[in-house]
Amino acid sequence: MTNDPHWQEDTRVLHGDSHLSRRESDHKSVVPPIYYSATFAAADAAEFADMANTPRHAAYYTRYGNPVHERVAAIVAALEHTETALVTASGMSAISTSVLALLKAGDHVIAQSRHYMSTTKLFDEVLPRFGVEATLVEQGDMEAFARAIKPNTRLIMVETPANPTLTITDLAAVAALAKAHGITTIADNTFASPLNQKPHDAGIDIVVHSATKYLGGHHDITAGVVCCSHALAEIIWKMHTTLGSVLSPMDAWLLLRGLRTLPVRMARLNATALALADWLQAQPQIERIWYPGLASHPQHALAARQMTGFGAVIAFAVRGGYEATSHFVAQLELATHAVSLGGVESLVVHTAAMWAGTMNEAQMIAAGIEPNFVRFSVGLEHVEDLKADIAAALAASVS
Ligand SMILES: Cc1ncc(COP(=O)(O)O)c(C=O)c1O
Known part of the structure; x- marks a missing residue:
């Protein structure tokens, strides 16, 4: 079965991962098993070489990926209309891993004056220690975004709606501004959910979620998801394997179950x-x-x-x-x-x-x-x- 682009979202959350089915090896269970394994075996040297050298292989070593992560990623990417997605241990790890993967000393980043508080800390306290300068702007003021752009601006991060008064950022306007200057954009879509808002359709490059919230939906796990192109995913995944904020297979499975009813x-x-x-x-x-x-x-x-x-x-x-x-x-x-x-x-x-x-x-x-x-x-x-x-x-x- 394929991940049919014509399916409605109700169908996608139930069958968006069906093409990954391994029913022959798991006794044809209707519900996918939890692959509670840190590592996966190769049949021979050729297969081992393939597993070790394929980026984002779903069954090589769980810090690199796990079959349950792959299912979650397939569904959330289908909902966010992105090519692919990565699963992480929390919303903050989705954000910090993506941001750290894309910036280096000497870069400048623009973010909002109002973000989830740990995101603000990342821009205010953490990045300056590594030589990255951040300008925080009022999210409703597009002129402020435009004024903040510098020759070394590499990233614009937005979050909408945002605490504490559910302030809205114009996603299409930010995306157009960033594209005109060759700047990558990230949107935290946690407060909206992929069902209510699709930042990538508005032109945003990377969409992040605290899957602890609507995606998981039951207040029982912390998890994060990064949705983007294959090219960006490979860059972020490399940083992810280094920082190592890996979602446990059990929590990934609970997230998968939560997604079915999103x-x-x-x-x-x-x-x-x-x-x-x-x-x-x-x-x-x-x-x-x-x-x-x-x-x-x-x-x-x-x-x-x-x-x-x-x-x-x-x-x-x-x-x-x-x-x-x-x-x-x-x-x-x-x-x-x-x-x-x-x-x-x-x-x-x-x-x-x-x-x-x-x-x-x-x-x-x-x-x-x-x-x-x-x-x-x-x-x-x-x-x-x-x-x-x-x-x-x-x-x-x-x-
Ligand atoms: C908008 C937003 N982004 C990110 C986060 C961080 O997510 P997590 O707690 O899963 O790390 C939160 C947590 O409340 C949030 O509300």
């Missing part, structure tokens, strides 16, 4: 989050809400142009400051107070609580950390149950 989960998550966001913005105890699917989002028009759904993350501010927000989060029964997003159960984060041990409310405001800010990752609970839970928690917390 389209049905995303359809439900998109619908529940949009309905919940619409309801939340009408609640008197909510001061402000940010969800790219709402007309009230400052970049809704751009989001609607490049996204086909708006994902499960809603950000909002609760009236009443730190204490009321803290109480509200503690009162929720269906949403667990935990970081991460994109899984089957709802999670909620009181952002300022991360700094509560080191700053008071006035200091938080001075540092731009709104004390009443909440990030809600909608799960697969019924929307009416989520509304009832939130309404009860708001009533008990905000006067």
Whole structure:
């Protein structure tokens, strides 16, 4: 069976890896086995030479690749419309391995002033130690991207939507600007998922994911995926075999299982989050809400142009400051107070609580950390149950 380019995404997640089937050797199991093996045998010297010298061989040594990685990669590449994909041990390893593979001392890179916090650290703290200069720009300001370009700019990294207010970057505009200057582009597509946004179709070269989120979908693994051309994949894979952030075969298998239901989960998550966001913005105890699917989002028009759904993350501010927000989060029964997003159960984060041990409310405001800010990752609970839970928690917390 081939990976048919005409298949719809619901079919791709189930059969996009069928061409890799090794049913003769695994007793025709319907579900692919977990190849829990660090190394793989050769029949003879010629086969060994072939295994050792074929880049990205799926069954030579697991740090170089594993048959389960290969299946995951086939499906995610098919969803992202890229030639191929690589699987790594976390979203951060997908990002750092790709970035390190493409840069050298003396290069310049442009990234956003708002990224996932460890990505910011990579550009702010890690790369300068290796002689790479980074300029961080406001992601909604295309002029700022253009102004930041230098003769030695090699890479532009974007992330959309991005924390904390789900800000949107114009993917097609960044890709066109970069192409005009021969600069490679990377987009972190974690918050959108490949079902809602296809950065490569907009012209972005490399698409990275924290597969810990929607792709895995069950809050049980950390994993990462890099989607790109064969040529870029070989460069990134070489760095990957050196840095060695390898996803275990078991976690790759859990990721594969998660991917099988991605389209049905995303359809439900998109619908529940949009309905919940619409309801939340009408609640008197909510001061402000940010969800790219709402007309009230400052970049809704751009989001609607490049996204086909708006994902499960809603950000909002609760009236009443730190204490009321803290109480509200503690009162929720269906949403667990935990970081991460994109899984089957709802999670909620009181952002300022991360700094509560080191700053008071006035200091938080001075540092731009709104004390009443909440990030809600909608799960697969019924929307009416989520509304009832939130309404009860708001009533008990905000006067
Ligand atoms: C947008 C984004 N990118 C990257 C990461 C890092 O992913 P991981 O935790 O799988 O390393 C995260 C984690 O929350 C994220 O939200």
